[in-house]
Amino acid sequence: MKHTRISALVALVVVLLLGTPRAQEPQRAVGTVKEGVTAVLVDVVVRDKRGQPVRDLTEADFELLEDGVLQKIGSFTPIQGLLPSAGTAAAPAPPAAPATPEPPNAAGPAVTAIVFHGLELENRKRAVQAAQAYFGDKEEMQDYVGIFGIDLSLTPLVPFTRNGVVVRQALNRMATGSAPGLNSPEMQQQRADAAAAAASATNAANAATGAAGAGNSGAVGTAAGDARLAEMQANIVSGFQDIERNQSGNIASDALLAIVRSLGRLPGRKSVILLSEGLTITDQTARLYYGVIDAANRANVSIYTIDAAGLRPVGGQRGVRDMVAGVGNASEGGYSTDAGGGAYTKVLEANEFALRSDPATLLKQLASETGGQSFTNTNNLKTAFERVDSDLRNYYMLGYTPINAAFDGKFRTIQVKVKRSGLTVAARKGYFAVRNLGTSPLSDWEAPALGALEQKPVPNAFPVRAGALLFPERGRPGLVPVIVEVKTAPLTFQPDKDGKSYTSDFTVLVRFLDRDNQVVRKVSQHYEIRGELAQMERAKQGEVVFYRESELPAGVYSMETVVHDAPSGKSSVRFSTVEVPRYQEATLRMSSLVLVRRGETVPEKDRRADNPMMVNGIALSPNLGDTISKTSKEIPFYFTIYPAKQGPGPDVTIELLQNGQVVTRLPMPVPPADAGGRVQQLGRLPIDQLAAGTYELRAIVKQGDQQVTRSSILRIID
Numbered sequence: 254m255k256h257t258r259i260s261a262l263v264a265l266v267v268v269l270l271l272g273t274p275r276a277q278e279p280q281r282a283v284g285t286v287k288e289g290v291t292a293v294l295v296d297v298v299v300r301d302k303r304g305q306p307v308r309d310l311t312e313a314d315f316e317l318l319e320d321g322v323l324q325k326i327g328s329f330t331p332i333q334g335l336l337p338s339a340g341t342a343a344a345p346a347p348p349a350a351p352a353t354p355e356p357p358n359a360a361g362p363a364v365t366a367i368v369f370h371g372l373e374l375e376n377r378k379r380a381v382q383a384a385q386a387y388f389g390d391k392e393e394m395q396d397y398v399g400i401f402g403i404d405l406s407l408t409p410l411v412p413f414t415r416n417g418v419v420v421r422q423a424l425n426r427m428a429t430g431s432a433p434g435l436n437s438p439e440m441q442q443q444r445a446d447a448a449a450a451a452a453s454a455t456n457a458a459n460a461a462t463g464a465a466g467a468g469n470s471g472a473v474g475t476a477a478g479d480a481r482l483a484e485m486q487a488n489i490v491s492g493f494q495d496i497e498r499n500q501s502g503n504i505a506s507d508a509l510l511a512i513v514r515s516l517g518r519l520p521g522r523k524s525v526i527l528l529s530e531g532l533t534i535t536d537q538t539a540r541l542y543y544g545v546i547d548a549a550n551r552a553n554v555s556i557y558t559i560d561a562a563g564l565r566p567v568g569g570q571r572g573v574r575d576m577v578a579g580v581g582n583a584s585e586g587g588y589s590t591d592a593g594g595g596a597y598t599k600v601l602e603a604n605e606f607a608l609r610s611d612p613a614t615l616l617k618q619l620a621s622e623t624g625g626q627s628f629t630n631t632n633n634l635k636t637a638f639e640r641v642d643s644d645l646r647n648y649y650m651l652g653y654t655p656i657n658a659a660f661d662g663k664f665r666t667i668q669v670k671v672k673r674s675g676l677t678v679a680a681r682k683g684y685f686a687v688r689n690l691g692t693s694p695l696s697d698w699e700a701p702a703l704g705a706l707e708q709k710p711v712p713n714a715f716p717v718r719a720g721a722l723l724f725p726e727r728g729r730p731g732l733v734p735v736i737v738e739v740k741t742a743p744l745t746f747q748p749d750k751d752g753k754s755y756t757s758d759f760t761v762l763v764r765f766l767d768r769d770n771q772v773v774r775k776v777s778q779h780y781e782i783r784g785e786l787a788q789m790e791r792a793k794q795g796e797v798v799f800y801r802e803s804e805l806p807a808g809v810y811s812m813e814t815v816v817h818d819a820p821s822g823k824s825s826v827r828f829s830t831v832e833v834p835r836y837q838e839a840t841l842r843m844s845s846l847v848l849v850r851r852g853e854t855v856p857e858k859d860r861r862a863d864n865p866m867m868v869n870g871i872a873l874s875p876n877l878g879d880t881i882s883k884t885s886k887e888i889p890f891y892f893t894i895y896p897a898k899q900g901p902g903p904d905v906t907i908e909l910l911q912n913g914q915v916v917t918r919l920p921m922p923v924p925p926a927d928a929g930g931r932v933q934q935l936g937r938l939p940i941d942q943l944a945a946g947t948y949e950l951r952a953i954v955k956q957g958d959q960q961v962t963r964s965s966i967l968r969i970i971d
Contacts, residue, residue, distance in 0.1 A: 544694020662704020691772025
């Protein structure tokens, strides 16, 4: 990063620095961890060769393994009910065995969320008709049903109810919708055409450049110039589709996560019926998608997926194969001369998306890994509803305490076996061994970092600095920017097998816990650094600065920071306390007082007006406790004032104290508030004439009869 001397006095925001002056051993606050034995519950559906539920099994018929190790089943509860609860009758289930270790439990009202996801009109009508036929015309249903729609957002159409009239009215409204799904055949064909056009245009540009010479490659009217224009047009289309795919994946995953969290508050097995033409999950949205799977498993929610397109013709099934073949053929032109990755990279991305576009791929995964079932390539959608109903009232709940009691963040596989032959078993596939997850989704790369919090003593493998700042912005009084700094030298950088490149894999995670030890916010970033092997030593001399903005209600929080190095398994943990005051918009407010380590000019196109750490186009990096050499001659500092709407403008006084005694006191000019109602104050403190030692820099802001003070500690060395 380029260092920038900051010489002007301008206006800024109030911040509280919570950094450590040196890499000391981290200490956990007393009482922040609740010890106890954790039990794992697994609901299991067992069916015979005819697909009928098996209802006469006993505890002795089951074997349950975690990571291949046989576990002792601590609780066994068979849940048995009649099939079906609504609609036409199905084949009768076999009678229960006369002797079981526990009396069977009659299934009470079940809870199901029916989710219509981005369906084009005809497929939506087909899905609605199947649901209507299944629920029938009863005024009061046996089970609770909630109906939701996912398009550009999550729309709750019916709260969970047993009122059959309300459900039928909602289904009628759903049938009249007309928004096309992202994965409709037309949209898939448009993506295939765009991908092929982009690849062909790139190849044409490469060929034309080779024929005409590099010096003429940009001239409009030449073969190379025309090819470049065609490539630009194709890239505009494909670029928008990338944004569209990411948006679709985020909306679908966030919506499903919200539904799963809500269902998780209820006991027993719950279900989600997802009627979709296919999910769109990219590299950017995969974290949320897998977070849905983990959350569903923890909440005993089984997801049943239905390809609402019904019976697809052979040509439609061949579409995905043709997309893969098409982009593969387009890659024969080789690499592009562009520095951004070129045709081959684009082809690989299009190929991966083509595979993900197959409705069976992600829908089946979502169902199988949550103990549900996927129904594809069939027009008999009613069968799916009947299967869900049967599973909800015919299953076994197994409970066990894991032999491996460590919360190490690793994924523990669960395998349920039945000793009787010829039966199929459906159950969740496993869980991450993490305590106190909160409500946010869990990524596989976050789990080891959270596992580091459970080690005693907590690890301190390499230096890490972390700080939380307070910026009570208008409309965002609980804004808390988080900064974590870590040098790359102690992290693992290793050569790839190809002998030409290197990789590094680490995670930065920060979470806030309230007074009840409940996780209220979690932010993180997974870093996979790759580069040429010749540049590996240079990469080791760098620094990673993690910056995220969170919003917290007023209160006192424990802030936990973890940096986890995946190849070595080493971590460093930091603990601190953050207090978010209760603010009123009409009163004088102030941010933390920040010592500035450096500033970097941000290109105008990348500037964000509401970034609290940006002043006049310069992004400021705070000093999180580093000592300051007198050779620097001065230290920039920064804070923001949020004046009260009424009364005279604020006055600012800057004080420097040592051992509680004022060394110097000076007034600071205050410019008018900007359009956002804030005054960003940026100044410099000369330090070359100060004796080495520890000082307190204090900013005092007065407006009428109101006064706010913020301070920060600086340590000066010769």
